[in-house]
Amino acid sequence: MSEPRKLLKGATGDWEVVVGLEVHAQVSSVSKLFSGASTTYGAGPNENVSLVDAAMPGMLPVINEFCVEQAVRTGLGLNAEINKWSRFDRKNYFYPDLPQGYQISQYKDPIVGEGEIEVELDDGSTVMIGIERLHLEQDAGKSIHDLAPDASYVDLNRSGVALMEIVSKPDMRSAEEGAAYFSKLRTILRYLGTCDGNMDQGSMRADVNVSVRRPGEALGTRTETKNVNSIRFVRQVIDYEARRQIEVLEEGGTIDQETRLFDVKTGETRTMRSKEDAHDYRYFPDPDLLPLELPDDLIERVRASLPELPDQKKHRFMDDLGLSAYDASVLAMDKDKADYFEAVAEGHDGKLAANWVTTELFGVLNKQGLTIKESPVSAAQLGKLVGLIEDKTISGKIAKQVFEHMLTDDQGKDPADIVEARGLKQVTDTGAIESAVDEVIAANPDQVERVKEKPKALGWFVGQVMKATGGKANPQAVNEILRAKLGVE
Amino acid sequence: MTDIPELTLAKLRDALRAKDVSAAEAAEAYLDRAEGASALNAFLRIDRERTMAAAKASDEKLARGEGGALEGVPLGIKDLFCTKDVETTAASRILQSFVPPYESTVTANLARDGAVSLGKLNLDEFAMGSSNETSAYGPVINPWRRTGKDDKLSPGGSSGGSSAAVAAHLCAGATATDTGGSIRQPAALTGTVGVKPTYGRCSRWGIVAFASSLDQAGPIARHVRDSAILLRSMAGHDPKDSTSINAPVPDFEAVLDRGVKGLKIGIPEEYRLDGMPEEIEALWRQGEAWLRDAGAEVREVSLPLTKYALPVYYIVAPAEASSNLARYDGVKYGMRIEDRDIQEMYAKTRAEGFGAEVQRRILIGTYVLSAGYYDAYYLRAQKVRKKIADEMNAVFEDVDLLLTPSAPSAAFGLGEKTDDPIQMYLNDVFTVTANLAGNPGISVPAGLDGQGLPLGLQLLARPMDEETMFRGAYALEQAAGFTARPGQWW
Structure with missing residues (x-):
C-alpha cells in the first residue's frame, strides 16, 4: 500500500x-x-x-x-x-x-x-x-x-x-x-x-x-x-x-x-x-x-480512428513546441482550446503563441465570460499577430495595442492592415533611430554624464527614444545604437 | 359445391389458385363454422367484416393472377400474436382492451403471403398452462369426447384454442406458440399436427413474451403438408429479433415425399416413464415399426439427463417470465386499478390482472432469481440446460431423428389436473427438452386410445433440420393413415 x-x-x-x-x-x-x-x-x-x-x-x-x-x-x-x-x-x-x-x-x-x-x-x-x-x-x-x-x-x-x-x-x-x-x-x-x-x-x-x-x-x-x-x-x-x-x-x-x-x-x-x-x-x-x-x-x-488524446497532446506540446507543463496542460485538457492554440501556433513559435493564447486571449475571455468558441479574435487573426511580432514588424508592446484594436474598433480585421492603417509599423531604419537618439542625447547632457557612471540608466534613454518614435522603434536597434553612441558596454 | 372446411389447407390453396373457390367463399364458410362453434370457446374474437374485406382483397389479387403462397387461406391466430388494430389480450385480464398499433412479424409474414385472419384464438393466460384452463376468458373445450361420454375434455395448452379450432375445422390452420410443449401437446390431444420449429426460425417480434429463450412460434394444422406450407410462410430472418436465425427458409413441402429410407431414428429409452398408459407405449412401438418398414434404421439411444429437463424448465421459464411480465404494471396500457400510492397501484393491478397460474410463475421466477437463491436455482438450471443441449446434440451425431410420444396421456377432463400444478406440469415431459435445447419438434396424430381419443407421436430433429423432421412426419402420417375426427356435438 x-x-x-x-x-x-x-x-x-x-x-x-x-x-x-x-x-x-x-x-x-x-x-x-x-x-x-x-x-x-x-x-x-x-x-x-x-x-x-x-x-x-x-x-x-x-x-x-x-x-x-x-x-x-x-x-x-x-x-x-x-x-x-x-x-x-x-x-x-x-x-x-x-x-x-x-x-x-x-x-x-x-x-x-x-x-x-x-x-x-x-x-x-x-x-x-x-x-x-x-x-x-x-x-x-x-x-x-x-x-x-x-x-x-x-x-x-x-x-x-x-x-x-x-x-x-x-x-x-x-x-x-x-x-x-x-x-x-x-x-x-x-x-x-x-x-x-x-x-x-x-x-x-x-x-x-x-x-x-x-x-x-x-x-x-x-x-x-x-x-x-x-x-x-x-x-x-x-x-x-x-x-x-x-x-x-x-x-x-x-x-x-x-x-x-x-x-x-x-x-x-x-x-x-x-x-x-x-x-x-x-x-x-x-x-x-x-x-x-x-x-x-x-x-x-476503432483504434486506428482514435484522435490524439489529451495526454498525448500535452506531451507533444511540451516536447515539440517547448511549452511549460502548466501551459501544455491548460491548453491540451480542453479540445477547443487545444485546437485554437494549434491553429495560432501553426507556422509560428509555439511558446510565443502559447503566451498570447493563455495570457492575453484567456484573460479577455475570462473577463468577458466567453468560451474559446465565442472568441472575438479568430485563431487565424491571432496567428497573424504573432507572425508580425516574429518578423519584427511590431514589438510585443505594440502587438498588445493591435490586439486591443482587434477586440474593439477593428474587430475582424487583418492585424497587418491594422498596423498599416494605424501606422504602428516598427521603425528598423537605423537612420531614423539614430537621429532620434542624437536628439535625445543632445537634449539631456546631465543624463549622458550619469549613464557613464551608472550603465543601468541606459533604460531611461531607451524609454525617451521609444517615446520620441511613438513606440515604433525596434527596441533592440535603439539599445544597440544608444550603447554605441554613449559608449556603454 | 365444395365443402370448403373439409378441404386440406393444401387443397384449399390449390382450389383458390385455380379459382375453383373464391377467398370470400372460403372465409364465409369458415366464419360460419367458427361462429357456430361458440360452445368450444376456441375463438376469443371473430371480426367478420375485417375478414371478409381481407378475403375480397385476396380475390382481387387472385383475379389478377397475383397472390402469395397462402392467398385467401383462412387462419386462426393465437391471441398471443399482436395484431394491428385488433385487440390482443394473451388471454389475460391485464391486457383487456389492449389494441396494438403494430403487427407481429409472423402474422405479417402470413398476411404478406395472402393468408386471411378469421380472428383471435383462446389460449392459457400468457401461454402458461397445459390445458387452456388458465385463460381469463374461460377454458377451450376439446371437440373430441371419449366414446359414449359427454364430459368436457381439455384440448391441451397453451395453444388450446388453436388445436381445438383446427381439429373442429373452424379454420384451415392456426398459428401457435411453444415454450415447453404448447404446440405439440395440444396437437397431440386433438388429433392435429403441431410444429415447433428450431429456436430462432420464426421471429418472436410482436409475440407477447412468456420465456424469451424458449418461446417459438409454429403452426397447428390438420396434416403434415399443411403444417409445412404454413411454417414456410411464418418463418424467416427478422432483424428486429436478435435471436432470429439468418438462414434461408427451405421449401418444406417439397421434401415431404422423399421418404425416410436410410434415416437413422433414435428411440430414447429415458422417455419410457413409469405409469405411462400402455396404449401410448404400444403406439410408440407401432411408430418405430412404421418407420422401419418405410426404410429407416431404428436404434435405441440414451438421453440420461432427460429427467432434469422439466425441473430445469420450471426454473428457467418462470425466471424469464417474472421479468418479461414486469411491464404489465398499469402505467402504460392495459388494465389499471387506481390508487393514490404507486406501489398500491402496482400491487392491485397485478393482483387483479393476473390469474393464479401466472402469479404462481411470477413468484417462482422472482424467487429463483433473488439474491441468495440465484446460484442454487437459476444458475444451476442454466448449467444443466447447457448439458441437456450438449447431450441432445451428441445423440444427433448418431441419429437423424428422435421418435417419442408427444404427451404422457390423451386428453383429460376439465378440472382434472387444475388442483395439482405438478400433474399439470408433467404434460410437458416429452416436449420440453426440445425447447431447452432449441431443436425442432413435430407432433403427428398416430392413433386412438381405448376411449376413442387421439394420441400423437413426436419427432425431434437437429437444429435447422426441419426438412428431415417433415420427411419423417410425413412418413409417419402416411403409415398411420389417421383419419378419425371428432363427431360434431357442438
Missing part, C-alpha cells in the same frame, strides 16, 4: 478520505441503445419514444452497433482492456419511468475492463487513477411530479438512451482528486467524441462513493451520493461527506452503508435509502439479446 498522500485533520487525529466515482456518461449517438428512436435533446415530452422504449408487448431490443463502437472507443481512450465477449443483463425493479420493469445493463460481463488515466492536480502534479470497468446500459425515462398536485407524469424521451457507466477504482484521496478525475474523464470523453459532457443536460453525472479511515487501516464503510452533475458539486460532496463521516466516527458512531442525495442549495448530503431498503435487482442475462462478441477488426478499426 502506498503512503497516504493527503490527510484530513480530525479532532482526534488524522484521517484519510477514499473516493471512487461511478460516472454515467450519455453515449453520443443519433439513436438509442436498443431502438431506433432519436436521442435529440429538448424534444417535446414523449416525442422520441419507439414501441421498444415504451415496452409494448412483444417488442424486442436490438443492439445499436454505433453505441458499441463508442464504448470500445471510450475503453481504448481510457487505456482499458476491451472485452471481446460481454453480455447484457436485466436489472429488475418497478418504477413508472422504467417501462420494461427492468433496465438492460451489463452486470457480470462488461464490455470494457480495467484501465488507467492520468489526472492533473492544481499544483501541476499528476496522479494515476484506475478504471475498474465500463459498461453499457439503458437510461430510464423521467418522472415529473410537480406538474399537477395529484398526479405524476412520465416522459420516456430518455428511456433507452445509451449510457456508459464508468467505474473508477477507489484511488482518489481528496476532494480535489475526485473533482480532477471527473474533469479529466470529461475531457477524454469529449476528445473521443463519445459523450458531449453537457452536464446541465444530464449527459454526464456521477455517483460519488466516499469513505474515511485512519491512515494505514482497512477501508471504511462507504456512502454513495447519487447523480452529482458538476465538477464543483463532486468536490463539495466529497468535502461534506468526509467531514460528516469523520465527525460521526470521532463521536463514536458508525457509518451506514447507504445511498445519499446531494442538496445543491445547502451543499449537504442526506440519506436517500439505507442498505436495508436496497433493491434485490434479480440480475440475469437478458434472453432477448445474444452475447456481444467483438471481432478483432472492429476493435482495430
Whole structure:
C-alpha cells in the first residue's frame, strides 16, 4: 500500500478520505441503445419514444452497433482492456419511468475492463487513477411530479438512451482528486467524441462513493451520493461527506452503508435509502439479446480512428513546441482550446503563441465570460499577430495595442492592415533611430554624464527614444545604437 | 359445391389458385363454422367484416393472377400474436382492451403471403398452462369426447384454442406458440399436427413474451403438408429479433415425399416413464415399426439427463417470465386499478390482472432469481440446460431423428389436473427438452386410445433440420393413415 498522500485533520487525529466515482456518461449517438428512436435533446415530452422504449408487448431490443463502437472507443481512450465477449443483463425493479420493469445493463460481463488515466492536480502534479470497468446500459425515462398536485407524469424521451457507466477504482484521496478525475474523464470523453459532457443536460453525472479511515487501516464503510452533475458539486460532496463521516466516527458512531442525495442549495448530503431498503435487482442475462462478441477488426478499426488524446497532446506540446507543463496542460485538457492554440501556433513559435493564447486571449475571455468558441479574435487573426511580432514588424508592446484594436474598433480585421492603417509599423531604419537618439542625447547632457557612471540608466534613454518614435522603434536597434553612441558596454 | 372446411389447407390453396373457390367463399364458410362453434370457446374474437374485406382483397389479387403462397387461406391466430388494430389480450385480464398499433412479424409474414385472419384464438393466460384452463376468458373445450361420454375434455395448452379450432375445422390452420410443449401437446390431444420449429426460425417480434429463450412460434394444422406450407410462410430472418436465425427458409413441402429410407431414428429409452398408459407405449412401438418398414434404421439411444429437463424448465421459464411480465404494471396500457400510492397501484393491478397460474410463475421466477437463491436455482438450471443441449446434440451425431410420444396421456377432463400444478406440469415431459435445447419438434396424430381419443407421436430433429423432421412426419402420417375426427356435438 502506498503512503497516504493527503490527510484530513480530525479532532482526534488524522484521517484519510477514499473516493471512487461511478460516472454515467450519455453515449453520443443519433439513436438509442436498443431502438431506433432519436436521442435529440429538448424534444417535446414523449416525442422520441419507439414501441421498444415504451415496452409494448412483444417488442424486442436490438443492439445499436454505433453505441458499441463508442464504448470500445471510450475503453481504448481510457487505456482499458476491451472485452471481446460481454453480455447484457436485466436489472429488475418497478418504477413508472422504467417501462420494461427492468433496465438492460451489463452486470457480470462488461464490455470494457480495467484501465488507467492520468489526472492533473492544481499544483501541476499528476496522479494515476484506475478504471475498474465500463459498461453499457439503458437510461430510464423521467418522472415529473410537480406538474399537477395529484398526479405524476412520465416522459420516456430518455428511456433507452445509451449510457456508459464508468467505474473508477477507489484511488482518489481528496476532494480535489475526485473533482480532477471527473474533469479529466470529461475531457477524454469529449476528445473521443463519445459523450458531449453537457452536464446541465444530464449527459454526464456521477455517483460519488466516499469513505474515511485512519491512515494505514482497512477501508471504511462507504456512502454513495447519487447523480452529482458538476465538477464543483463532486468536490463539495466529497468535502461534506468526509467531514460528516469523520465527525460521526470521532463521536463514536458508525457509518451506514447507504445511498445519499446531494442538496445543491445547502451543499449537504442526506440519506436517500439505507442498505436495508436496497433493491434485490434479480440480475440475469437478458434472453432477448445474444452475447456481444467483438471481432478483432472492429476493435482495430476503432483504434486506428482514435484522435490524439489529451495526454498525448500535452506531451507533444511540451516536447515539440517547448511549452511549460502548466501551459501544455491548460491548453491540451480542453479540445477547443487545444485546437485554437494549434491553429495560432501553426507556422509560428509555439511558446510565443502559447503566451498570447493563455495570457492575453484567456484573460479577455475570462473577463468577458466567453468560451474559446465565442472568441472575438479568430485563431487565424491571432496567428497573424504573432507572425508580425516574429518578423519584427511590431514589438510585443505594440502587438498588445493591435490586439486591443482587434477586440474593439477593428474587430475582424487583418492585424497587418491594422498596423498599416494605424501606422504602428516598427521603425528598423537605423537612420531614423539614430537621429532620434542624437536628439535625445543632445537634449539631456546631465543624463549622458550619469549613464557613464551608472550603465543601468541606459533604460531611461531607451524609454525617451521609444517615446520620441511613438513606440515604433525596434527596441533592440535603439539599445544597440544608444550603447554605441554613449559608449556603454 | 365444395365443402370448403373439409378441404386440406393444401387443397384449399390449390382450389383458390385455380379459382375453383373464391377467398370470400372460403372465409364465409369458415366464419360460419367458427361462429357456430361458440360452445368450444376456441375463438376469443371473430371480426367478420375485417375478414371478409381481407378475403375480397385476396380475390382481387387472385383475379389478377397475383397472390402469395397462402392467398385467401383462412387462419386462426393465437391471441398471443399482436395484431394491428385488433385487440390482443394473451388471454389475460391485464391486457383487456389492449389494441396494438403494430403487427407481429409472423402474422405479417402470413398476411404478406395472402393468408386471411378469421380472428383471435383462446389460449392459457400468457401461454402458461397445459390445458387452456388458465385463460381469463374461460377454458377451450376439446371437440373430441371419449366414446359414449359427454364430459368436457381439455384440448391441451397453451395453444388450446388453436388445436381445438383446427381439429373442429373452424379454420384451415392456426398459428401457435411453444415454450415447453404448447404446440405439440395440444396437437397431440386433438388429433392435429403441431410444429415447433428450431429456436430462432420464426421471429418472436410482436409475440407477447412468456420465456424469451424458449418461446417459438409454429403452426397447428390438420396434416403434415399443411403444417409445412404454413411454417414456410411464418418463418424467416427478422432483424428486429436478435435471436432470429439468418438462414434461408427451405421449401418444406417439397421434401415431404422423399421418404425416410436410410434415416437413422433414435428411440430414447429415458422417455419410457413409469405409469405411462400402455396404449401410448404400444403406439410408440407401432411408430418405430412404421418407420422401419418405410426404410429407416431404428436404434435405441440414451438421453440420461432427460429427467432434469422439466425441473430445469420450471426454473428457467418462470425466471424469464417474472421479468418479461414486469411491464404489465398499469402505467402504460392495459388494465389499471387506481390508487393514490404507486406501489398500491402496482400491487392491485397485478393482483387483479393476473390469474393464479401466472402469479404462481411470477413468484417462482422472482424467487429463483433473488439474491441468495440465484446460484442454487437459476444458475444451476442454466448449467444443466447447457448439458441437456450438449447431450441432445451428441445423440444427433448418431441419429437423424428422435421418435417419442408427444404427451404422457390423451386428453383429460376439465378440472382434472387444475388442483395439482405438478400433474399439470408433467404434460410437458416429452416436449420440453426440445425447447431447452432449441431443436425442432413435430407432433403427428398416430392413433386412438381405448376411449376413442387421439394420441400423437413426436419427432425431434437437429437444429435447422426441419426438412428431415417433415420427411419423417410425413412418413409417419402416411403409415398411420389417421383419419378419425371428432363427431360434431357442438
